[in-house]
Amino acid sequence: MITDTPVAAGRARRGQTLPLSEVFGPTFQGEGPFTGYRARFVRLGGCNLSCGAGAAPMVCDTEYTWNSAKFDLAVECPETRTTAILEHAGRISAPITVLTGGEPMTHQRKPAFTELLTGLRDLGQVHVETNGTIPPAADAHDLVDHFTVSPKLTNTGDPAGKRLKPRALAAFAAEAPGKAVFKFVVATPDELTEVDRLVDEYSIPHPAVWIMPEGRTAARVLACHRSLADAILTRGYNTTTRLHMLLWPEEDRGR
Numbered sequence: 521m522i523t524d525t526p527v528a529a530g531r532a533r534r535g536q537t538l539p540l541s542e543v544f545g546p547t548f549q550g551e552g553p554f555t556g557y558r559a560r561f562v563r564l565g566g567c568n569l570s571c572g573a574g575a576a577p578m579v580c581d582t583e584y585t586w587n588s589a590k591f592d593l594a595v596e597c598p599e600t601r602t603t604a605i606l607e608h609a610g611r612i613s614a615p616i617t618v619l620t621g622g623e624p625m626t627h628q629r630k631p632a633f634t635e636l637l638t639g640l641r642d643l644g645q646v647h648v649e650t651n652g653t654i655p656p657a658a659d660a661h662d663l664v665d666h667f668t669v670s671p672k673l674t675n676t677g678d679p680a681g682k683r684l685k686p687r688a689l690a691a692f693a694a695e696a697p698g699k700a701v702f703k704f705v706v707a708t709p710d711e712l713t714e715v716d717r718l719v720d721e722y723s724i725p726h727p728a729v730w731i732m733p734e735g736r737t738a739a740r741v742l743a744c745h746r747s748l749a750d751a752i753l754t755r756g757y758n759t760t761t762r763l764h765m766l767l768w769p770e771e772d773r774g775r
């Protein structure tokens with residue numbers, strides 16, 4: 521049961537910095553097992569992958585958090601004190617904070633990251649969205665309530681050795697389905713066989729697998745989802761839509 525918490529500023533006060541893209545909410549978590557829950561989002565800059573770089577359309581929908589060839593990251597993701605991030609987050613009333621990116625786990629060894637998680641815990645549950653390439657260190661593991669792990673498939677363009685890190689995937693799989701779930705973005709039924717291989721290889725429990733349709737428009741999300749639904753059911757996986765694409769199709773930030 522997730523309960524709302526009083527708006528508060530958090531207890532971290534020392535003011536280390538992290539590259540911050542945006543803090544927004546309240547909105548709805550649009551993807552995965554917590555779809556529809558009210559949430560605040562904290563989006564950090566930086567990523568260790570480059571999904572779809574150079575492709576059209578671009579696979580990554582938050583390219584402004586990491587692609588220095590196209591964006592001025594000092595402007596898009598300025599170094600921001602954790603106190604300021606927590607103050608902003610604390611003004612948003614929601615039971616869940618979704619910490620996302622970019623790839624937020626690239627910062628997990630920084631004292632600022634621990635400060636941020638510690639402060640966000642004062643506001644309610646902390647959920648981290650990750651590409652699953654970096655196993656959680658002890659602090660991150662203990663301070664995060666839930667990980668949504670989204671391993672990237674061949675369709676994202678990065679080589680397998682870069683996007684699939686066995687030690688990290690095994691670490692997250694060991695936490696599934698209690699503390700971690702796996703969310704795969706799939707465009708065609710054929711791509712589900714690639715998911716099947718990963719699920720088998722890393723012994724990911726089927727109840728921890730969520731298939732999400734690819735798509736940047738409501739029409740594309742719905743059409744893709746319909747094409748996948750039966751095959752998802754047959755395999756015993758779960759599924760999720762992309763709620764924010766259906767509700768706010770014209771708004772690609774702050775939703």
Ligand code: SF4
Binds near residue numbers: 569580622651672
């Ligand atoms: S891992 Fe996520 S944020 Fe990083 S490039 Fe891929 S889609 Fe974008």
